[in-house]
Amino acid sequence: MAYQVLARKWRPQNFHTMVGQEHVLRALVHALDEQRLHHAYLFAGTRGVGKTTIARILARCLNCEEGVSSNPCGVCSSCVEITEGRFVDLIEVDAASRTKVEDTRELLDNVQYAPTRGRFKVYLIDEVHMLSTSSFNALLKTLEEPPPHVKFLLATTDPQKLPITVLSRCLQFNLKNMPAEQVAGHLRNVLTSEAIPFAEASLWQLGRAAKGSMRDALSLTDQAIAFCGGDLTESSVNQMLGSIDQGKVVAIVSQLQQGNASELLKLIAELSEQGQDFTVALEDLLSLLHQVAICQVLPDAPVSVQFDKSKVLDLAQNISPADVQLFYQMGIMARKDLEAAPDLQAGFEMALLRMLAFRPQQHAGQINTMVAQSKPHGLESPVVMQPEPALAPESDA
Ligand SMILES: [Zn+2]
Structure with a gap:
């Protein structure tokens, strides 16, 4: 079998196996399980923190043949097709390359038609802030009152650039950068399951170098596996990243x-x-x-x-x-x-x-003794700071 890069192989398939963004996942899981679904969701956050991953999982949750839930079965044809990126009712658009109003109109012309295979027609618009003003205006009408079979999932790295009229029609989720601890923890699981030996310190180095992005962390790990010849030692990972022991x-x-x-x-x-x-x-x-x-x-x-x-x-x-x-x-x-x-x-x-x-x-030793002595001394007889007495005004008399 061809080698599959870690970032793709380890892309989470449901909310329960996803690492990080717990605050977002919890809200989505509740909404799905209690069938309280909004028609437009906006995921904001820097690159590689899981915006489109969450959106794709949400698309599965909405269209799984077993029913709407936070636990899509993963085996029905809808689930499989969404995973493989060939589900006809999941329309993924990269707004960065389709900014013109004609593009948006063309996209929205089809909104009125019922989904072909699924329960919902899901529009996933990535980098939505790149749309032109007229595109936003075209989108706005649909966002206001979409047909019941349509869900909009918008993703952006720059929510500030979205018109307030669009923001107010979406349920907004702000994704956080992943802390290095969390990234390192996930890398530990991945490498253990892949049976690739690693030094603990190398995980922290990779976690830190990824600067909050899980996707970058996995790409760097792929690179490190190649660079180190399959054994991630601290020194070789440092060498690859140009980081210091x-x-x-x-x-x-x-x-x-x-x-x-x-x-x-x-x-x-x-x-x-x-x-x-x-x-x-x-x-x-x-x-x-x-x-x-x-x-x-x-x-x-x-x-x-x-x-x-x-x-x-x-x-x-x-x-x-x-x-x-x-x-x-x-x-x-x-x-x-x-x-x-x-x-x-x-x-x-x-x-x-x-x-x-x-x-x-001062010699280091002296400083130590001073620091060591100052504490108990201070505790025994706390020095009460007295306000400086105000200078008595010179009396003329
Ligand atoms: Zn399914």
Whole structure:
């Protein structure tokens, strides 16, 4: 059998196996099971978060020969034809390529006719915001009062561009970007079922690189399987994505804390040997510092999956909050300077050395003891802040 890309093979076939977008799915499942159906739905969200997937599943739910429910059988001819993209009563339109009013009119001319095979004639209009104003006007009349056998499923990445008159006639669902945790979790299931060995860290790398899109995550995973020759190790996935071994980023922050300039330069040289992009290294350093700062105020806060929680906690206990802020601030400034530096590595090195140079003259040990002592002391005798007494006005008398 020909190899089928993961994104297609793992496209969910019903709402109950779909990962993410629970808030949307719950509403749709209730509506379907209680037969409270609206005639027009609008799915808004960035690319790859499941808009058309949800719309196609909804088309199956509406047209399954077993009856309207949130659980289409998946085996009747309607279900199969919808899955294979050849169901005559599911009319899919890419508005981006059919923006003209003639296109919309042609499409809507057929609305009045009863469905050929199914229960409902389902119009799935993708990127609906691309329609011209006159197209929207043509659509509006039908949207207002469509025949009972018609359902409109609209999808858009840019709901702001839709006329308010269209928005007000649709039931709108806003799809969220998928958090990296959720993407990584799904990839774990997919790779396990596909019997492809993987390193846990590689999942997080892929999840993060997908930037909230499950489709991108699966495409990247396909690419990684090819790149790594079937075994997803952290280093080869990093290499493919051009991302950086997160252990190195942790080591850099730890050396900053210890004020060890020669170790820092050694780490930078290693990154350079691996051909790493120092812009990415700086970004990763900033996300780690951000996580450390969060951990210092909320030790139980969930840590970004990119980093090992125990290491982040360890750093949070050993670096003073003031240093974290200082490093972060300097790192943010260094992002601008990086472009102006003779080369990226030099810019990165100078940024780290500047962090050390401007750090208050204290040994890490001293800072630790200070932080450790300040807490119980503060608890025993809380310092009550007194408002500054207002200066008595100079009396003339
Ligand atoms: Zn069916």
